[in-house]
Amino acid sequence: MLQYRQINEINFEALTNRTFHPSPGAWEDQVLYFLLLDRFSDGHEQGFLSNAGEIVHSGTTPVFAPSDAENAVQTASEAETWRVAGRRFAGGTLKGLQSKMGYLKRLGVTVVRISPVLKQAHAQETYTGDGIQNFLDVEPRFGTPEAFREVVETAHTYGLYVILDIILNHVGDVFVYQSGQPNYHQGDLPHPVMGYRDQHGNPSLPFKPVDLTKRPDAWPDGAVWPADFQEPSTFSQKGAIRASATASERIEGDVASLKNIHHGHGCGANYHPAPALKALCEVYKFWMAYADLDGYRIDPAYLLDPGAIRYFTGVLKEFAAGIGKENFYLISELTGERQQVCETLEQIGLDAASGIDNLPEKFASVVKGYRNPTDYFHLFRHSEAIGKGSHTWFRNRFVTGFDDSNSMGKDKTRFCADPDASPQLLAAVGLLATTLGIPCLYYGTEQGFDGQGDEHSVREALFGGDFGAFRSRQRHFFREDHPTFQAIARILALRKQHLALRRGRQYLRPISGDGIHFGLPTLPGDPLRSVVPWSRLFNRQEIVCAINSDPDSEQTAWVTIDHELHRPGTLLTCLYSTLPAQVQSTTRVEVRNGRAILLTVPPGGFVIYA
Known part of the structure; x- marks a missing residue:
């Protein structure tokens, strides 16, 4: 111990x-x-x-x-x-x-x-x-x-x-102010302190380094330890942070009853x-x-x-x-x-x-x-x-x-x-x-x-x-x-x-319902019910992920992908879907907005294609 x-x-x-x-x-x-x-x-x-x-x-x-x-x-x-x-x-x-x-x-x-x-x-x-x-x-x-x-x-x-x-930022509620737990106040004068709490939670210990020969009961559950923190100058003693706190108040004030360290x-x-x-x-x-x-x-x-x-x-x-x-x-x-x-x-x-x-x-x-x-x-x-x-x-x-x-x-x-x-x-x-x-x-x-x-x-x-x-x-x-x-x-x-999913560059991808008019998924009103796709690119590999913000219905959209990495007619395979039957299915790369694939995402779901 x-x-x-x-x-x-x-x-x-x-x-x-x-x-x-x-x-x-x-x-x-x-x-x-x-x-x-x-x-x-x-x-x-x-x-x-x-x-x-x-x-x-x-x-x-x-x-x-x-x-x-x-x-x-x-x-x-x-x-x-x-x-x-x-x-x-x-x-x-x-x-x-x-x-x-x-x-x-x-x-x-x-x-x-x-x-x-x-x-x-x-x-x-x-x-x-x-x-x-x-x-x-x-x-x-x-x-x-x-x-x-x-x-x-x-x-x-x-x-x-x-x-x-x-x-x-602080220690526990290890001492008691004379006026209870006051609110923060500016100025150089600290709030007066009654004493450190003893093992019973009462402020019976002097607010200064503890002399264990006089107060052996202060160890281990009284005051604050190690003794390096027992000097009163350890604490700001400014009182509790208020709801409308300034930056200096947040730095100097107590978090509720937790005592701030200077x-x-x-x-x-x-x-x-x-x-x-x-x-x-x-x-x-x-x-x-x-x-x-x-x-x-x-x-x-x-x-x-x-x-x-x-x-x-x-x-x-x-x-x-x-x-x-x-x-x-x-x-x-x-x-x-x-x-x-x-x-x-x-x-x-x-x-x-x-x-x-x-x-x-x-x-x-x-x-x-x-x-x-x-x-x-x-x-x-x-x-x-x-x-x-x-x-x-x-x-x-x-x-x-x-x-x-x-x-x-x-x-x-x-x-x-x-x-x-x-x-x-x-x-x-x-x-x-x-x-x-x-x-x-x-x-x-x-x-x-x-x-x-x-x-x-x-x-x-x-x-x-x-x-x-x-x-x-x-x-x-x-x-x-x-x-x-x-x-x-x-x-x-x-x-x-897949390294691309951890370190790859990231692009939110444009989508289209008709395969002709593309744009980023955008909130038209409240709420958005759409495929939201993104790509992760790393060392000439692209992985396409998408969620469906509609919890009730599947959503299908054309999704733009990198035109340099994919030839028309090649296939991307579903690595994961919240609809298990979709895993290992494929989607074909087509010439739309450069290159695009057609993605269907289950209700409120998530898919990964590569």
Whole structure:
């Protein structure tokens, strides 16, 4: 067990005197899978396939059947119990995750992105992992540091990489203001603090470095650890961010009751890091080496000073290169338009961004026919305006996804929350997997989860427990025979097989109903009901993909393809379709708008031709 109370107790020389798992050569080849550790697996499931692919007969939680839906909400009292359970720790563990690496491998993902695992403020229900109280220990409800390291080792054994979500912006609710939790205020004077919380959550500890000879009860569940963070100057002490927050308020203010860390001051290369930022660098260097991690997803960059991120990424990248992880990946959420995000990435040293230009919303709306397809596809186009050449595409700079609880807007809703949209889920996955960017699946998507409401409602427990999906309890969802799981596995296998689907240039293609008049699919009213096709081109190979934004009827259209790569009369073959009978069928290249093929896409479906 780790028992570090100060950062200087870490022996980095001994920690790094070994060979580490190499970084991926190309992150655009990867498929991420984001899971909330508390909601993924508790290791007590029965009847799932082990990592080796064998049926596990031990365990106490049976597999979910359709008749189990709503079994937790039969009465108003039961429904309230289920909702309350969703706001608390549900019971997912590192050992549970370790036992599901085979499940993830067979799904076809290649990177496991895990929510924060570090020790949380005692007796608080921060199951998402963002209420850290000890940066050098693992939350006991999740397991031990050794169990965390074993998770990463097992992932590597199965050919999977691991990215850990980390927190730089704040600690947990580890101290109490004299006036409760005040709102943010400008000015140099901080809000007065009553004291650090003790192991019972009471502010009985002095707001200064802890003297364990006088207060031995402060370890391990009181104040904040390691001791390097206990100086009052660690914290901004400005109060909670308001709804109408300015940029400076978001950087300096508390996120609700989570206490903001002061990182330093200055701009760009002249940024002066505070001791707390230097300590955070050491902390995350430690976990990179201790657990042999492959990347970090940093809490949203819009909550952090650009100079602080630049300093942090520089230190972490240098350390990673020194232990042989030349392509250790750093990701964060950045808001704003594409050009602004790309410029920011260059300035602060991040490798990739998620959430760019409201990407998740645009993505889902294109699939459902409520936006022009160009709104999504133009996010990835090359542009001289931002200094990129004609063959440069943003294939490894943007993390794409949907159904992520951190980027669903005010009303949290999974894609399948709308029953009318559920048949289009595979079209969404197909668009995600075969367009530019690094795709990231959100846990439960492969089982068709349909949560909606607040942020808790879209964080259903895959292992069931008291807060299972589909308003159920005590039923798990590790069903590899589920049609959605199997279809996603086939799509991801094709992505892995064809380099063009991972690295190729990308073109939204013009369509025609009569084979004479062509144009890009465009929203004529509301909604668009059409074939939406795109091509991926790589080294004289073209693969044509298409979705149908009409969930009720098949749609047929002529689709323009590259006239230099295809001779009239040659055939393209269907590699995948949401209508299995269509697979291996062919379509003939004709001289229309240069070159074109006739595509029929099933209702709300997805096809791949090559």
